Each structure stands twice: as C-alpha cells, then as structure tokens.
Amino acid sequence: xxxxxxxxxxxxxxxxxxxxxxxxxxxxxxxxxxxxxxxxxxxxxxxxxxxxxxxxxxxxxxxxxxxxxxxxxxxxxxxxxxxxxxxxxxxxxxxxxxxxxxxxxxxxxxxxxxxxxxxxxxxxxxxxxxxxxxxxxxxxxxxxxxxxxxxxxxxxxxxxxxxxxxxxxxxxxxxxxxxxxxxxxxxxxxxxxxxxxxxxxxxxxxxxxxxxxxxxxxxxxxxxxxxxxxxxxxxxxxxxxxxxxxxxxxxxxxxxxxxxxxxxxxxxxxxxxxxxxxxxxxxxxxxxxxxxxxxxxxxxxxxxxxxxxxxxxxxxxxxxxxxxxxxxxxxxxxxxxxxxxxxxxxxxxxxxxxxxxxxxxxxxxxxxxxxxxxxxxxxxxxxxxxxxxxxxxxxxxxxxxxxxxxxxxxxxxxxx
Numbered sequence: 001x002x003x004x005x006x007x008x009x010x011x012x013x014x015x016x017x018x019x020x021x022x023x024x025x026x027x028x029x030x031x032x033x034x035x036x037x038x039x040x041x042x043x044x045x046x047x048x049x050x051x052x053x054x055x056x057x058x059x060x061x062x063x064x065x066x067x068x069x070x071x072x073x074x075x076x077x078x079x080x081x082x083x084x085x086x087x088x089x090x091x092x093x094x095x096x097x098x099x100x101x102x103x104x105x106x107x108x109x110x111x112x113x114x115x116x117x118x119x120x121x122x123x124x125x126x127x128x129x130x131x132x133x134x135x136x137x138x139x140x141x142x143x144x145x146x147x148x149x150x151x152x153x154x155x156x157x158x159x160x161x162x163x164x165x166x167x168x169x170x171x172x173x174x175x176x177x178x179x180x181x182x183x184x185x186x187x188x189x190x191x192x193x194x195x196x197x198x199x200x201x202x203x204x205x206x207x208x209x210x211x212x213x214x215x216x217x218x219x220x221x222x223x224x225x226x227x228x229x230x231x232x233x234x235x236x237x238x239x240x241x242x243x244x245x246x247x248x249x250x251x252x253x254x255x256x257x258x259x260x261x262x263x264x265x266x267x268x269x270x271x272x273x274x275x276x277x278x279x280x281x282x283x284x285x286x287x288x289x290x291x292x293x294x295x296x297x298x299x300x301x302x303x304x305x306x307x308x309x310x311x312x313x314x315x316x317x318x319x320x321x322x323x324x325x326x327x328x329x330x331x332x333x334x335x336x337x338x339x340x341x342x343x344x345x346x347x348x349x350x351x352x353x354x355x356x357x358x359x360x361x362x363x364x365x366x367x368x369x370x371x372x373x374x375x376x377x378x379x380x381x382x383x384x385x386x387x388x389x390x391x392x393x394x395x396x397x398x399x400x401x402x403x404x405x406x407x408x409x410x411x412x413x414x415x416x
C-alpha cells in the first residue's frame with residue numbers, strides 16, 4: 001500500500017501542477033510562494049520551532065487558542081503556522097500578525113517533506129483536525145519528532161475511505177505521538193482504524209473567543225439598521241445561494257435584509273450577479289458600512305468580519321449545510337448570541353450541531369423548503385430569538401476548555 005501511495009503521488013504530479021495553475025487564474029494568491037509547496041523556503045528561524053498545521057480558514061481559526069497558549073507557555077520558542085490555501089494563510093496573518101511565522105506545508109512527496117523538516121527542525125508538530133499525510137507522519141516518526149493530531153475529527157464518510165487503506169492507514173496512525181479527538185465517536189473511529197494513543201479532549205473551536213472589536217462593529221451595524229430585521233447567511237457554498245434567495249422570496253416579510261457572506265472570496269462577484277439577475281438590489285460591504293434602505297441583499301465581500309456579521313444579525317443560517325458539504329462552524333454564531341438555523345448536512349459538525357439543537361440554541365431544518373418557515377418564526381418572535389441567543393451563549397461557554405485538556409494530553413503523552 002505504501003508503494004501504491006508513492007506511485008499515485010507521482011502519477012498525480014501533472015494534475016497537481018494543473019490544479020495550481022487553474023486555481024491561480026481564479027485566485028491570484030495561488031501564484032505566490034509556489035516553491036514552498038515543494039519544500040523550498042526563503043526565510044529561516046533561529047529559535048526552536050513549535051509547528052501547527054492548519055490547512056485552510058476554518059482550521060486556522062480553530063488553531064488560535066493553541067497559538068496563544070504556545071506563545072504564552074513557550075516564550076523562547078517560535079511558532080510556525082503552515083497552510084495549504086492562501087485564504088488560510090491570510091487568516092493566519094489576521095489572527096496573529098508578526099508574532100508567528102507562516103508558510104505553506106509542502107505536498108506529501110518524500111523529498112519535499114524532508115526539505116521542510118531539514119529547514120525548520122521543528123521540535124513539536126500539531127496537525128489540526130484530519131490532516132493525515134503518510135509520508136510526513138512517517139518522516140517525523142523516523143526522526144523521533146513528536147507529532148500529534150489535535151482537535152481531531154473523522155466523519156463517517158472519511159472513516160469509510162480510510163478503512164480501505166488497511167494496514168497502511170493503521171501504520172500511519174500508529175506513528176503519530178497521539179490523537180486528541182473532539183468526541184467519543186471520533187475517538188472510536190480512529191481506534192477502529194488502528195490508532196493507539198487516542199484521548200477525547202473536546203473541540204478547541206469552543207475556546208475561540210469572539211473578538212470584542214468585531215462584536216462592537218456588528219452592534220454598530222445593527223444600531224444603524226434602526227430595527228430592520230437582518231437575516232444572515234454565513235459561509236455559504238456553491239449552489240446554496242440560489243436556495244437562499246428563493247427562501248428570501250418565500251419569507252413574505254417586507255423589509256427583511258439578507259446578508260450573504262460566501263465562504264470563498266473568489267465567488268463574491270458570482271453571488272452578486274446571481275442576486276442582481278433576480279432583480280434584487282445588492283450592496284457590497286466593501287462599498288459602504290451600512291446598506292441603503294432599499295437594499296435587499298447585503299453582500300459580505302470583506303474578509304475577517306464573520307464575528308461582526310453574527311453580532312449584527314437577528315438570525316443566522318450557517319452555510320455548507322443545505323447541500324452535502326458537511327456544514328460550517330455554528331459554534332461562533334452561538335458564542336456571539338445569534339439564533340442559528342442550519343440545514344441537514346452537518347457531518348463536519350455533527351456532535352456540535354446535535355448539542356446546539358438540544359440546548360435550544362439552534363434549529364435544524366430538513367431542506368430548503370423548511371428554511372423560510374424557520375427563519376420567519378425566529379424573526380417574528382422576539383421572545384424566542386432572545387431565548388435562543390441566551391441558550392447559544394450558555395452552550396458555547398459550557399463546552400470551553402478543550403485547549404487546556406489538549407495541552408494536558410500532550411504533556412502526559414510526552415512523559416510516556
């Protein structure tokens with residue numbers, strides 16, 4: 001299986017090159033730092049390196065409590081944050097600025113992985129969520145470098161795919177120094193694949209504190225809307241905006257403003273054109289702070305303001321869930337006190353969704369047809385909206401502490 005994996009990697013090389021080229025045409029960020037993806041770097045780090053890998057935006061935001069903890073606990077060390085996407089890298093800049101180093105993690109070719117490790121010599125590695133790269137893990141294990149999978153999750157779909165790897169996957173997971181899983185279900189799936197040092201620590205995403213400046217910005221937007229209902233559709237994915245615009249029409253609530261915030265910035269123009277093609281009046285966040293009174297769709301085409309959107313809205317739909325993308329993070333919305341509506345496809349956040357619904361912080365709808373009804377009920381019932389907001393804040397607070405439990409796990413595993 002290992003030989004087959006290596007062969008597939010080399011056969012995929014032309015496709016990887018084409019992928020980079022194609023993405024760069026749509027997203028200029030992919031044109032930069034290409035050499036890093038093959039283990040070539042133009043900077044070095046003098047201090048001992050503590051390394052965190054967060055593939056994209058969601059993982060990078062989730063890593064923030066770990067970054068802050070590492071900086072506070074190990075002031076003599078440098079923190080290196082690696083990514084696979086430009087948006088993830090930009091998020092790293094937004095969250096930590098020049099307090100940390102950042103670069104791309106190379107593709108999982110042995111030569112590239114070797115260059116990365118030889119260049120930075122990390123003394124500890126933390127892989128966020130489900131980043132299982134066999135050559136990287138094997139190289140770290142061979143060097144005796146502690147490498148942990150933290151905030152780890154494994155959906156049923158991913159579990160089925162990994163099972164096909166048999167002994168190869170078992171050997172790879174066993175080479176990790178430890179796995180800090182989000183839930184008991186995640187832990188059992190990792191153990192079923194052959195992982196050994198598995199501990200349940202909870203989701204670090206509960207420890208991400210809403211930035212006060214962004215919350216204040218959202219409250220200012222809300223005040224400026226002068227009581228106009230604001231329905232937020234956050235982190236929407238391809239195909240969902242059409243369904244959301246249909247739901248907006250089905251609301252039959254004059255004056256409601258829909259804030260559409262696509263997950264990927266390269267889709268901002270596409271989503272604007274879609275809304276305009278339906279005869280709706282669209283205003284971009286980048287063009288003005290507060291939309292005009294006749295604006296029907298407020299396009300969130302800025303980066304790094306999601307907490308402000310949650311603080312401003314009266315009801316938040318969390319995207320990636322109406323269609324089978326697995327859902328996005330609803331914890332942030334709950335932490336700010338936004339009443340949440342979420343679709344049926346939540347396998348990326350299955351446990352958090354279940355608990356939020358049980359707590360009364362969120363409503364899960366079966367399909368897009370039920371979405372308008374759920375939003376109408378929340379916007380039309382102030383008492384219910386306030387109760388959901390309070391339940392959301394309590395829910396988020398109740399599950400905090402995963403960062404501390406993760407560090408306790410790391411210390412125990414290092415001592416073995």
